[in-house]
Amino acid sequence: MSTEGARIFLASRNAKKIAEMERILAEHVPDVxxxxxxxxxxxxxxxxxxxxxxxxxxxxxxAGAAATGLPSIADDSGLCVDALNGMPGVLSARWAGRMKSDTANNELLLDQLHDVPDARRGAHFRCAVAWVMPDGTERVVEGRMPGRVIREMRGSGGFGYDVLFVPDEYATSGLTSAEILPQEKDRISHRGRALREIAPLVAADLAQ
Ligand SMILES: O=P(O)(O)OP(=O)(O)OP(=O)(O)OC[C@H]1O[C@@H](n2cnc3c(O)ncnc32)[C@H](O)[C@@H]1O
Ligand SMILES: [Mg+2]
Structure with missing residues (x-):
């Protein structure tokens, strides 16, 4: 089964998200x-x-598949905070307004959680990845990364809310997902999990 030479379209405007997706796809669906x-x-x-x-x-x-005629992949993701009943959720990118500023989103979230004690600062990232073929084949999978929201921004890796999020896997060290290596984030992240689940389906569809 070969996917060599196949072309796919990645429908995203977020450069840092795109970099994560391309990195993970390159590992699991090579030659595309x-x-x-x-x-x-x-x-x-x-x-x-x-x-x-x-x-x-x-x-x-x-929309990507319809416009390009290419098999297309897209990610929709966000942070779901227990103390906010699952918000920002699907509104994560626009939480502080339509200008979609990571810093403004993080500052607003910190402010909203100011009085929430450490014991109730649980949250999880979620990522849905959709794969749509021009012939109408559709597949969607979801990945999650559980953790906690801390009280100050730390780190320069990742993007979005990573500076405020300590994954459960790093609870002992207290490192945020913006402080770990990119490949460490991929290993445990909502996006890494979803893309590794969909990768064999993508490879199989492309090899048809
Ligand atoms: O829709 P596209 O064009 O792909 O790009 P976007 O940035 O608008 O992406 P989403 O609509 O999926 O919104 C996701 C938001 O959730 C946050 N987010 C998602 N995954 C994240 C991650 O791995 N680390 C930190 N924040 C993340 C971040 O604020 C994103 O802007
Ligand atoms: Mg978006």
């Missing part, structure tokens, strides 16, 4: 050329207005 939004003609990107990560990931991948 990944095109991004800069490699294709502009098209009307859908508003991410679904109530679930799965729904939004499908919206993005379907």
């Amino acid at each position: 050329q990944v095109l991004g939004l800069d490699d294709v003609d502009d098209y009307d990107e859908p508003a991410e207005d679904e109530a679930t990560f799965e729904g939004n990931a499908l919206l993005k991948a379907r």
Whole structure:
């Protein structure tokens, strides 16, 4: 079964997310050329207005496949905070407003959790990855990474809320997901888990 020479389209505007996805895909679906939004003609990107990560990931991948004619993959992800009843959730990118600033989102989240004691600062990242083929084949998987929200921003790796998030796997050291190596984050992250689950399906569909 070979996927050599196959081309897929990755529908995302987030450069750091794209870097993570390309890194993980390169390991698990090798020999595939990944095109991004800069490699294709502009098209009307859908508003991410679904109530679930799965729904939004499908919206993005379907629009990509329809516009490019290529098998397309998209990620919709976010941080779900227990003390906020699962929010920011699907609103994570826009939590402090439509300008989508990571720093503003993190500052707002810290402020909202100011009075929440350490024992109730649990949270998890979620990532839905959707894979849509031009023939209509659709697959969606989800990955999670449990952890806690700390009280100050630490680290310069990753992106988004990583500076505020200590994964359960790093509870002893207290390192945030912005302080661990990229390959360590991939090993435990919501995105790494979802992409490793979908990778064999992608490879099988491409080899058809
Ligand atoms: O929709 P695209 O164009 O892919 O890019 P985006 O940044 O808008 O992505 P989402 O709509 O999926 O929103 C996800 C937000 O959740 C946060 N997030 C998701 N995964 C994360 C991770 O691994 N580490 C830190 N924050 C993450 C981050 O704030 C993202 O902007
Ligand atoms: Mg988005």
